[in-house]
Amino acid sequence: MKHFLTKCLVFFLMILSIILLGFFIPSRLIKENIHYSIYDKHKLLEKSNNGARIILVGGSNLSFGILSPLIEEEFGKDVINTAIHAGYGLKYIIDDIKPFVKEGDVIIFSPEYSHFYNDLFNGAQAMVQGLNVYPQNFRNLNLKQFLVVLKFLPRESFVKIRSYLRSFRGSLDIVNAYHRKSFNSHGDAIKHWKLPRSKGVHKVPLKGDFNNVAYEYVIDFDIFVKEKNASMYFSFPCLNRSSYEVNREKIEYLDSLLAKSDINVLGNSLEFSTPDSLHFDTHYHLIKEGQILRTNLLIDAMRSAGLN
Amino acid sequence: MLFNTIEFSIFLPLVFLIYWFIVNQNLRLQNAFLLLSSYVFYGWWDYRFLSLIIFSSIVDYLIGNRLHRETVESKRKLLLFTSLAVNLGFLGFFKYYNFFIDSFVDAFTIFGGSLEPSRLNIVLPVGISFYTFQTLSYTIDIYRKNLEPSKNLVSFFSYVSFFPQLVAGPIERATNLLPQFYAKRVFNAQGAADGLRQILWGLFKKVVVADNCAAYVNEVFSNYSELSGSTLFLGAVFFAFQIYGDFSGYSDIAIGTSRLFGFNLKKNFAFPYFSRDISEFWRRWHISLSTWFRDYLYIPLGGSRVGMQKKIRNTFAIFIVSGFWHGANWTFIVWGVLNALYFLPLLLTGRNRTFTNNVAEGKLIPSLREIFQMLTTFSLVCIAWVFFRSKSVTESLEFINGIFSRSFFQAPELFAKPTFYITTFALFILLFVEWIQREKEHGLVLTYKLHFIWRWSIYLLLVSLIFSFPGTKQEFIYFQF
Structure with missing residues (x-):
C-alpha cells in the first residue's frame, strides 16, 4: 500500500508541477492574444473620463457585433466597446466594468443568452485565460468561480505549454480574428472583415434551465448603475436566426422577465436576431454587413428609448 | 456526480483513503462505508431519488429471503411477480409513462378521435434502468435457485448501490458481485495499479474521443438538412465513436474504480468495432446488458433451440426490448428492429457463432477479408446508430437519405474546423492502441516487463492529451437511459 501511494503521490506531483509551470510560463504569445486587449480597453475607459460616455458591456456578440463609430457619430459621445469574450461569465464581465462606471454614463448591456442558461454565469475556460493575463481580477472571484478556475486550470496550462512551444516556430506576427490587434480604437473587432466566413454557423441549442442567480445579478447591476447616476439599457445579442428559432421559448422567457422588470430594454429579442448569412464564424459573431445592420438597429432602439 | 468532474476527483481519493486506512478493520465497516459513499455519490445528483433505490433494495431484500424459504410454487411465483411489478413499475412510470400516453393519443388521432393527453413533467432518475436490472437479476436468480439470498442487509444494499457502476453499469449479476461483499477486501497493489490504468484509458476515451466527437x-x-452527404457520413461515423468512447470509457472508469476497492466487475466492452459480423459485435458491445437479455429473456423464451418461427420471434423480441430499454422513443425500437434484421440471417443459417476468437489473433495485420468484414459490420452498425441518435424516425430516414445522395462526393463542410483534426487524431490513437491491445482486458494493460520510464511516459502522454484536447464536456450518453 505504502509503495502504491508513494507512486501515486509522485505521479500527482509531476502533473501538478506541469500545471503550475504551464500557468506561470512567460509565454510571448500571451501579449498578443485577444484577452490581453483588456488592458487596451481599460485604458480607453480611463482615458475618456468625461462621464458622458456610452459603454458597451457584454461578450463577443458585442465585440464582433457592433461598430462604435456609427453610434459615436449619431450621439456625439465617446463610445467604448469593452466586450471581449462571453466565456468570462456574466459575473466576471460585470465585476470588471463596475469600477469604471461614472455619473452620466450610458451602459449598453448585452450579454449572451448562454449567460442565463448553459451555466456560463460563473465563466468557463476563457475566464482562466483572462485571469492569466489580468490577475487583478482574481480579487472579484467568488468560490464558484474559483472552482471554475480549478476545473479549467490544468487544461489551460497544457494549452499554454503547447502555445509556448509553438511560439518558437515564429508564428507571432499573424493577426487573425482573435488577436489583440484585431480591434479598432473603440474596441470593435474588425480584422476579420478580410477573412473568409466559416460555413459552419448553424443552430446552437441552449442547454439547461434558466439561471435565476444570473438574472438577479443583472438586476443588481442595474441598481448599482442607477446609484452611480448613470443609466443602463439591456440590449439583446445578435444570435443567428436559426439558433434563435430553436431557442425561441427560452429566449422569450428572458424577454418576458425583462419586460416585467425595472430594467430599460432596447427593442426585443427577435428583431436583434440576425440572418445566418451575416455571421462570420459563430452564432454570435457578425461580418461587417452584420455589424452595420445590428448597430443601426441599436441606434434606432436607443432613439426610441429617448436617448440622445 | 460525474466521473469526469472535480467533485469526483476529490471524492474518489477521499473514499479510497478512508476505506483502506480507517474502516479496513472489518467487513461490516467496509460495506457500511461503501454504502454511505454510494449514497453520497448518487445523492449528489438528486438526493430525493435515493428513496427509490432504498425502497427497491428493501423490497428485493425482503422478497429474496421470503422466496428462499417459500416452497409453494404459486406463492413463489407471486413473490417474483411482486418484485417484477415494483421494479418494472418504477421503471415504467419514470421512463415510459409519457411515451405510452403520447403513443396512445397518436393512435387515437389516426382513427379520427381527439384526446387531450395528460402528460406529466417527470424527471428520469439517473441510472434507474441499470440498478433495476441489477436487482431483478437478484430476485430471478433466487427464484431459479441459482443464488442464496443475502442475509446481511448492509451487504445487499451496498451491492445494489455500489457507486462505480450504479448509474451506467456494467449491470452486475448478483451471482458475481454480491459474494464479493461477503468477504473482507484486502488491498492488492497490482490490481489497484491496473485499475488506475483502466481509469486513465476510460478518461481518454470519454474526454478526448467522445467529447470531441x-x-x-x-x-x-x-x-443535417443543410449539409452534404459526405458531412452526414462523417457525422454518423463520429457518432459511432462518440457513443463507444462515452460508454466504454464510463465502463472502464467504473471497472477501474471498483478494482481500487478490491472488487472485480465483468468486462462490458471487448473492442466491438473490430467485429467481423453483427453477431460478434453483439458479443462485444454492452456485454452486461446483452447477456442479461440472453439469460432472462431470450433463453426463457426458448432461445435458438426452437422452431424457425419462434427463433425469429425470440430474436426480434430481444432486440426490440433492448431498443426500448434504451429509451422511450420509436427511434430506439427501429434501432432494435434493424439490429434484429442484421442478426437474423446469421442465426437462420447457423453462422451466428462463426467468430468467437479475436480478429487476426496473434498477428499484427489483418487479412483483406477481415478488413472487409470489419468495415461492413461497422457500416451496418453506423446506419443503425443514426436511428439511435436522431430525434425521430423521419429525421433518421432523411439523414440516411442525405448520406446516399450525390453530395456524398463533395468535400465535407465542417472539414475546416479545428475540432475535426483533433477528433481524427484522437480516433487514430484510439484505434491504434485498441488494435494493438485487442487481446487484452482493456486498452492500457501494460506489462511490467516494459521499463517504468516507458510506462510513466505513456501515462503522462495520456494525461497531457486529456488536459490538452478535451472536448466540450458532455454528460455521459447512457445516463439518460
Missing part, C-alpha cells in the same frame, strides 16, 4: 456530431445532427 460530440461537438462535431451535435452540429451535424442539428443541421
Whole structure:
C-alpha cells in the first residue's frame, strides 16, 4: 500500500508541477492574444473620463457585433466597446466594468443568452485565460468561480505549454480574428472583415434551465448603475436566426422577465436576431454587413428609448 | 456526480483513503462505508431519488429471503411477480409513462378521435434502468435457485448501490458481485495499479474521443438538412465513436474504480468495432446488458433451440426490448428492429457463432477479408446508430437519405474546423492502441516487463492529451437511459 501511494503521490506531483509551470510560463504569445486587449480597453475607459460616455458591456456578440463609430457619430459621445469574450461569465464581465462606471454614463448591456442558461454565469475556460493575463481580477472571484478556475486550470496550462512551444516556430506576427490587434480604437473587432466566413454557423441549442442567480445579478447591476447616476439599457445579442428559432421559448422567457422588470430594454429579442448569412464564424459573431445592420438597429432602439 | 468532474476527483481519493486506512478493520465497516459513499455519490445528483433505490433494495431484500424459504410454487411465483411489478413499475412510470400516453393519443388521432393527453413533467432518475436490472437479476436468480439470498442487509444494499457502476453499469449479476461483499477486501497493489490504468484509458476515451466527437456530431445532427452527404457520413461515423468512447470509457472508469476497492466487475466492452459480423459485435458491445437479455429473456423464451418461427420471434423480441430499454422513443425500437434484421440471417443459417476468437489473433495485420468484414459490420452498425441518435424516425430516414445522395462526393463542410483534426487524431490513437491491445482486458494493460520510464511516459502522454484536447464536456450518453 505504502509503495502504491508513494507512486501515486509522485505521479500527482509531476502533473501538478506541469500545471503550475504551464500557468506561470512567460509565454510571448500571451501579449498578443485577444484577452490581453483588456488592458487596451481599460485604458480607453480611463482615458475618456468625461462621464458622458456610452459603454458597451457584454461578450463577443458585442465585440464582433457592433461598430462604435456609427453610434459615436449619431450621439456625439465617446463610445467604448469593452466586450471581449462571453466565456468570462456574466459575473466576471460585470465585476470588471463596475469600477469604471461614472455619473452620466450610458451602459449598453448585452450579454449572451448562454449567460442565463448553459451555466456560463460563473465563466468557463476563457475566464482562466483572462485571469492569466489580468490577475487583478482574481480579487472579484467568488468560490464558484474559483472552482471554475480549478476545473479549467490544468487544461489551460497544457494549452499554454503547447502555445509556448509553438511560439518558437515564429508564428507571432499573424493577426487573425482573435488577436489583440484585431480591434479598432473603440474596441470593435474588425480584422476579420478580410477573412473568409466559416460555413459552419448553424443552430446552437441552449442547454439547461434558466439561471435565476444570473438574472438577479443583472438586476443588481442595474441598481448599482442607477446609484452611480448613470443609466443602463439591456440590449439583446445578435444570435443567428436559426439558433434563435430553436431557442425561441427560452429566449422569450428572458424577454418576458425583462419586460416585467425595472430594467430599460432596447427593442426585443427577435428583431436583434440576425440572418445566418451575416455571421462570420459563430452564432454570435457578425461580418461587417452584420455589424452595420445590428448597430443601426441599436441606434434606432436607443432613439426610441429617448436617448440622445 | 460525474466521473469526469472535480467533485469526483476529490471524492474518489477521499473514499479510497478512508476505506483502506480507517474502516479496513472489518467487513461490516467496509460495506457500511461503501454504502454511505454510494449514497453520497448518487445523492449528489438528486438526493430525493435515493428513496427509490432504498425502497427497491428493501423490497428485493425482503422478497429474496421470503422466496428462499417459500416452497409453494404459486406463492413463489407471486413473490417474483411482486418484485417484477415494483421494479418494472418504477421503471415504467419514470421512463415510459409519457411515451405510452403520447403513443396512445397518436393512435387515437389516426382513427379520427381527439384526446387531450395528460402528460406529466417527470424527471428520469439517473441510472434507474441499470440498478433495476441489477436487482431483478437478484430476485430471478433466487427464484431459479441459482443464488442464496443475502442475509446481511448492509451487504445487499451496498451491492445494489455500489457507486462505480450504479448509474451506467456494467449491470452486475448478483451471482458475481454480491459474494464479493461477503468477504473482507484486502488491498492488492497490482490490481489497484491496473485499475488506475483502466481509469486513465476510460478518461481518454470519454474526454478526448467522445467529447470531441460530440461537438462535431451535435452540429451535424442539428443541421443535417443543410449539409452534404459526405458531412452526414462523417457525422454518423463520429457518432459511432462518440457513443463507444462515452460508454466504454464510463465502463472502464467504473471497472477501474471498483478494482481500487478490491472488487472485480465483468468486462462490458471487448473492442466491438473490430467485429467481423453483427453477431460478434453483439458479443462485444454492452456485454452486461446483452447477456442479461440472453439469460432472462431470450433463453426463457426458448432461445435458438426452437422452431424457425419462434427463433425469429425470440430474436426480434430481444432486440426490440433492448431498443426500448434504451429509451422511450420509436427511434430506439427501429434501432432494435434493424439490429434484429442484421442478426437474423446469421442465426437462420447457423453462422451466428462463426467468430468467437479475436480478429487476426496473434498477428499484427489483418487479412483483406477481415478488413472487409470489419468495415461492413461497422457500416451496418453506423446506419443503425443514426436511428439511435436522431430525434425521430423521419429525421433518421432523411439523414440516411442525405448520406446516399450525390453530395456524398463533395468535400465535407465542417472539414475546416479545428475540432475535426483533433477528433481524427484522437480516433487514430484510439484505434491504434485498441488494435494493438485487442487481446487484452482493456486498452492500457501494460506489462511490467516494459521499463517504468516507458510506462510513466505513456501515462503522462495520456494525461497531457486529456488536459490538452478535451472536448466540450458532455454528460455521459447512457445516463439518460
